Amino acid sequence: MNIIRSKSFTGDRAWAALDIADMNGITTRLHWTDQPYKWHINEGQEVFVVLDGQVQMCYREDGIEKDTLLSAGDIFYASVGTEHLAKPLGEARILVIETKGSI
Structure with a gap:
């Protein structure tokens, strides 16, 4: 059992991660x-x-670059083969669920 207070989590570098499960x-x-x-x-x-x-x-669909602004509570689902790039506006905390070893 573990309780994580995500708002207090920071890292010593960009994309620092805390393994949850x-x-x-x-x-x-x-x-x-x-x-x-x-x-x-x-x-x-x-x-x-x-x-x-x-x-x-930012993501690419059929070779066309698109983007959308995600705020707290928003979810982005990337299916297999979805090319994407995340650009935080200031500090952000993000929960990522993916296949172990993904980049």
């Missing part, structure tokens, strides 16, 4: 960041939940 090859991690990630495609599906702050989520 590993359930049958699916990981749940809490991330803190104030810097963009990189364009990437996950090996599996990804659920990206903004817990605190705002994140501009």
